[in-house]
Amino acid sequence: MKVFKAGAAAALAVTLAMTATACGGSDDKDSGKGGKKDKVVIGIKFDQPGLGLKTPDGKYTGFDVDVATYVAKELGYEANQIEFKQAISAERENLIQNGDVEFIVASYSINDKRKAKVDFAGPYFLAHQDLLVRADDNGITKAEDLNDKKLCSVTGSTSAQNVKDKLAPKANLLQQGGYSECLTGLENKNLDALTTDNSILAGYASQEKNQGKFKLVGLSLSNENYGIGLKKGNKELQTKINAALKKMVSDGSWEKFVKANFGPANYKNEPAPQITEGS
Known part of the structure; x- marks a missing residue:
């Protein structure tokens, strides 16, 4: 009898272990069908001070990080359930389409070309x-x-x-893998200018190691509406993220995040924009 009981107990343990493995959701990319996952993977930039920066001690700072963390909490995830994944500009659509991330918050400007591949909130x-x-x-x-x-x-x-096509057709355009490489070239006088959104440029210029080395020209060459990129057709997630963004503005968190991340650079931000995607 003792042998039988021990064997039965072992069989039960194996059964329970198999059941637990089958129900584990952390590796299930389709959170909408199998219940909420144990974690959420969010794409951010790792090299943009003020927006998305991975520090040497492995922490993440910046406005986009604050926004992503706020949205994730509204979706039911605490900070320790977030896995941040690097989303370089050229790979953002692939990361979303392949299901490597749930959504991307990475100074991701909304435009028609990108909307052909992904949706935005x-x-x-x-x-x-x-x-x-x-x-x-x-x-x-x-x-x-x-x-x-x-x-x-x-x-x-x-x-x-945008500059080469519309404003300076004779400009010698060089594209690098990250803004840090552009900044190094600019400092070493191998390059004459770096162009991107003023929020990103202000983040770099305000870093302690860069103060006094660079300056913003102060132009408004285009309007860049940052959106949160997600898989095309996921209307449920789009609606939930939009609701989270509206709450973030109404409860004062958006303004707090702006001041905390851009204030030191004396950056003049625009008011929070009206949500247009998914409406």
């Missing part, structure tokens, strides 16, 4: 394209001054192409 922030130059450079005061100059931006970004 938001927008949650309005930035303007500007130029960053060396602090002692007085020769670039408008976009047209970039003709015959070396202009840098990142692969997958629309900013530099």
Whole structure:
């Protein structure tokens, strides 16, 4: 009898273990069908001070990080249930389409080309394209001054192409894997200007190691409405994120996040934009 009981107990333990494995949701990418997962994977930038930055000690800081954390909490996830995944500009659509992330909060400007591949919630922030130059450079005061100059931006970004196509067709356009590479080239005088959203540029210029080295030209070359990217057709998630963004603005959290992340750079932000996606 003792042998039988021991065998039965072992069989029961195996059965329970198999059941637990089958029900585990942390690896189930389809959270909408199998119940809420144990964690949520969110794409952010790792190299954008003020927006999305992974610090040497493994922490994440920036406005997009604060927004992502707030939205995740509204979706039912605590901070320790969030896994942040690097989302470089050129890979954002692939990460969403492949199901590698649930959504992306990474200075992700809403435009028609991207909306053909993914859906957006938001927008949650309005930035303007500007130029960053060396602090002692007085020769670039408008976009047209970039003709015959070396202009840098990142692969997958629309900013530099916007300048070359519309404003300075003779600009020598160089695309790098990240903004840090552009910044190094600018400091070393191998490049003449870096272009992207003023929020991103202000984040870099306000870093302690960069203070006094660079300056914003102060242009508004385009309107960049930042949205939260998600898989095309996921209307339920889009609706929930939009609701979270509205609450973030109404309860004062949005303003708090802006001041905490952009205040040190004396950045003049636009008011929170009206949500247009999914409506």
